[in-house]
Structure formats: C-alpha cells, structure tokens
Amino acid sequence: MEYKLRTHELEWNRDMHYALGFSKLWCRALGIWPWKRNKISTARFALLFGLEVAAVVSLLERLLTHGNCGSVTNFIDVMAAILGFTVAALKVCCPWMQQERMCFIIQSLMEDWSSVGDNRSRQIMSQYAFWGRLAFTAQIIPAAVIALEFSITRAPSLTSDTFRNNSLSTHNLLVGPSCWIPDTMPMSLYLLHYFLVFFGLYSAILIFPGCDAFVFSVVLHLCGQFEVLNQSFENVPHDESDLDHKRRIREYSRRHNKLLTLGNELNDLVSLIIFSELFSNGMVICLSGIVILSNIKRGNVSDDDINYGVRIYIWYCELFMYSYVGEQLASQSEKIQKTIYGCPWYSMSVNTAKEIKFIMMRNNSFCYLTAGGILVMNYETFKDITRIMFSSCSVLKLILE
Incomplete structure (x- = not known):
C-alpha cells in the first residue's frame, strides 16, 4: 500500500513539473526551486542581474561616447537591446524583491x-499546462534562432583596417556599429565589451521565455482551477441534505477565496513586468516597422528586414499571449456567477438559499491580469495597443521622413 501511494505521489509530481514546463529553469536560476520556501539565492540573482546591467551600461557608454555613427538599423538594434536587457533585469529583480510572494505562488501550485483527486480534474489541468509549455516553445525557438544568427554572422574579429586617413576598426559587434570600436582601443577592452553584450544577450534569451512561461503557466493553472471548481458545483445533487449543501457551499467559498488570493498575488508580482514589456515591445515594434517600410519604399529589402520581421513576430506574440491569458483568467473567474445561479438552489432550504445569494454578491470580485495596475490585459486592451502602435508608427514615419 505504501509503495502504491508513493508511486501515485511521484506521478502527480511529474504532472506538476509538466505544468510549469521550462519555466522551472528560470526558478532554479533564482534559487527558489523545487520544493521548499527557500530564500532566493543572492549569488544567482547577482549573476543574472549583473549580466543584464553590465550589458546595458556597456551599450550606453558606447552610444554616449560615439553616438549613432552607423546606420539606422544599427541604432534600432542598440535601442532594442538596451530596452530588452533592462526588462530582463526587471524580470529578475521583481521576484527577488518579492520572495515570499513568489514562494507562496509556487507552493500553491x-x-x-498533489491534492487533485479525480481524472477529470487532472485532464483539465493537464490541458491548460500543455498550452503553457506551448507558449514557451513559441518564444524560445525564434529567439534562439536570432541569437544564433547574431553569434555566427557577428563573431568577434581580431583584425583592423584603416582608410580615408581615419583609424577605424573593422571589429564586429553583436549590437551596434563597428565605428564604436576605434583602432586605438586595446583588444582587451574590445573583447570585454563584446562578451558583456554576448552573455547579456544569451541570459536575456533564457530569462524572457522562462519568466513568461512561468506567468502563463500560473495564469492557465488558475483558469484550470476555476474550471474544476465550477465543475464541482455544477453537479450538486437535488436530493442532498441541507447539511451537505451547507458543507459544499462552505468548501466552494473557501476554495474560491484561495484562488482569488493566488490571482491577486500573481498580479502584484508581475504587473510591473507586464507594463515594462508593453512599453518596450511597443516602442521596438514601431521602430522596426518604420525601418521595414522605409526599405520597402526605397526598394532596398535585405536580410535585415527579414530579421526585423522575425523580431516583430516575437514581440507581438508576447503582447498577444499576455492579453490571451488575461482574457482567459477574467472569463473563467466571471463564470462563477452563472455556475452558482445554475445550481439547484430552489430545492434547498431558505437559509441555505440566502447563503448562496451572499456568495454571489461576494463573487463580484474577479481575477484580472493588469499592466502596472493601470490596464487590464484582455482582447480589448490588445486591440487598443495595436491601434496605438500603428498610429505611432505612422506619425514617427512622417517625422523621420
């Protein structure tokens, strides 16, 4: 009997690992995985946060010192990298600053x-977990392709050349124009700048999908829990005793309150991250779109335009996925009202029916995913963001022309 129980627990543990998907790598990097309420490792946090900050500082130093001495494409690459590294640092910093909240969310999952009791509930939870893993895959593959292309085509160069009486370097950079590296710069400083950006880029590629996969997995897990909760209240027998009705209502209310608490804790944890992504992604999408439109207008379409198109796809999909999971969370939490009203309250006693009325009033509190506590992430917000980005892109294009 003990062996069977242990096997059953291991089976649920595998399912829970499946639910969180590759986001557990991000959790491990922060030192908060797997089982205990550990404090986030300061050394791991310092490593990831330091890499992103060092990459931003290195790019800003080169930009302020030499300005935009390259093409518009180089400038947009630099702006996208600075914004991306900053958001990546924020995605590491927010969980570290809110360790107790982060651990509470993981422990609740x-x-x-571990407490799921029937195959139907397990099937619902596994279905939502699959979509969480799919979201990670949809982000990590194109991001890895871009990073690999950068690493191959922009490998560090140890040769230099002079022309037009100016000592200019032909050293390659991952991000930025080669004129940022004068021929008089020591090779050690050049390699230091190159590899700071290099490691910052690959760290950001792991941080972005890992953090997003964690958020998507938790939000979709909440959606599954709301669906399981509604299903448990839809099958209330008509001939059940009044005492059993009251017990079921109390359990339902207690479980609903726990899910609301989990949703609010998650929103408090990631609302600033979502707001920063809306700002950075929207700005970079506009700038990238301007470059593509300008090159198409001049008939000068190159591989860089394809690269920009892939990046726009990644950033736009990220905005859509946040809107999608926010819409699903709000939709599932709002179904509570209909589920309660659809139960056989007419066959219950008057006092029990009154309790259901109070539960319906209490359940006016829904779960929302917000951006900085300002915008509610749903399809309506996604439509407004898209409209604003296209309008801004048109205005900026006219200004730059």
Missing part, C-alpha cells in the same frame, strides 16, 4: 497538483 504544488499543493494543487
């Missing part, structure tokens, strides 16, 4: 997976 593990408890839900």
Whole structure:
C-alpha cells in the first residue's frame, strides 16, 4: 500500500513539473526551486542581474561616447537591446524583491497538483499546462534562432583596417556599429565589451521565455482551477441534505477565496513586468516597422528586414499571449456567477438559499491580469495597443521622413 501511494505521489509530481514546463529553469536560476520556501539565492540573482546591467551600461557608454555613427538599423538594434536587457533585469529583480510572494505562488501550485483527486480534474489541468509549455516553445525557438544568427554572422574579429586617413576598426559587434570600436582601443577592452553584450544577450534569451512561461503557466493553472471548481458545483445533487449543501457551499467559498488570493498575488508580482514589456515591445515594434517600410519604399529589402520581421513576430506574440491569458483568467473567474445561479438552489432550504445569494454578491470580485495596475490585459486592451502602435508608427514615419 505504501509503495502504491508513493508511486501515485511521484506521478502527480511529474504532472506538476509538466505544468510549469521550462519555466522551472528560470526558478532554479533564482534559487527558489523545487520544493521548499527557500530564500532566493543572492549569488544567482547577482549573476543574472549583473549580466543584464553590465550589458546595458556597456551599450550606453558606447552610444554616449560615439553616438549613432552607423546606420539606422544599427541604432534600432542598440535601442532594442538596451530596452530588452533592462526588462530582463526587471524580470529578475521583481521576484527577488518579492520572495515570499513568489514562494507562496509556487507552493500553491504544488499543493494543487498533489491534492487533485479525480481524472477529470487532472485532464483539465493537464490541458491548460500543455498550452503553457506551448507558449514557451513559441518564444524560445525564434529567439534562439536570432541569437544564433547574431553569434555566427557577428563573431568577434581580431583584425583592423584603416582608410580615408581615419583609424577605424573593422571589429564586429553583436549590437551596434563597428565605428564604436576605434583602432586605438586595446583588444582587451574590445573583447570585454563584446562578451558583456554576448552573455547579456544569451541570459536575456533564457530569462524572457522562462519568466513568461512561468506567468502563463500560473495564469492557465488558475483558469484550470476555476474550471474544476465550477465543475464541482455544477453537479450538486437535488436530493442532498441541507447539511451537505451547507458543507459544499462552505468548501466552494473557501476554495474560491484561495484562488482569488493566488490571482491577486500573481498580479502584484508581475504587473510591473507586464507594463515594462508593453512599453518596450511597443516602442521596438514601431521602430522596426518604420525601418521595414522605409526599405520597402526605397526598394532596398535585405536580410535585415527579414530579421526585423522575425523580431516583430516575437514581440507581438508576447503582447498577444499576455492579453490571451488575461482574457482567459477574467472569463473563467466571471463564470462563477452563472455556475452558482445554475445550481439547484430552489430545492434547498431558505437559509441555505440566502447563503448562496451572499456568495454571489461576494463573487463580484474577479481575477484580472493588469499592466502596472493601470490596464487590464484582455482582447480589448490588445486591440487598443495595436491601434496605438500603428498610429505611432505612422506619425514617427512622417517625422523621420
């Protein structure tokens, strides 16, 4: 009997690992995985945060010292990298600053997976977990392709050349024009700048999909829990005793309150991250779109335009996925009202029916995913963001022309 119980627990643990997907790599990097309420490792946080900050400082130093001495494409690459590294640092910093909240969320997920009791509930949770893993895959593959292309085509160069009476370097850079590296710069400083950006880029590629996969997995897990909760209240027998009705209502209310608490804790944890992504992604999408439109107008379409198109796809998909999971969370939480009203309250006693009325009033509190506590992430917000980006892109294009 003990062996069977242990096997059953291991099976649920595998499912819970499946639910969180590759985001557990991000959790491990912060020192908060797997089972205990550990404090986030300061050394791991310092490494990831330091890499991103060092990459931003290195790019800003080169930009302020030499300005935009290259093409418009180089300038947009630099702006996209600075914004991306800054948001990546924020994605590491927010969980570190809110360690207790982060650990509470992870612990709640593990408890839900270890206490699930029937195959139908397990099937619902696994279905939502699959979409969380798919979101990670949709982000990590194109991001890895771009990073690999950068590493191959912009490998560090140890040769230099002079022309037009100016000592200019032909040293390659991952981000930025080669004129940032004068021929008089020591090779050690050049390699230091190159590899700061190099390691910052690859760290950001792991941080972005890992953090987003964690958020998507938790939000979709909440959606699954709301669906399981609604399903449990839809099948209330008509002939059940009044005492059993009251017990079921109390359990339902207690569980609903726990899910609301989990949703609010998650929103407090990631609202600033979502707001920063809306700002950075929207700005970079506009700038990239301007470059593509300008090159098409001049008939000068190159491989860089294809690269920009892939990046726009990544950033736009990221905005859509946040809107999608926010819409699903709000939709599932709002179904509570209909589920309660659809139960056989007419066959219950008057006092029990009154309790259901109070529960319906209490359940006016829904779960939302917000950007900085200002914008509610849903399809309507995604439509407004798209409209604003296209309008801004048109205005900026006219200004730059």
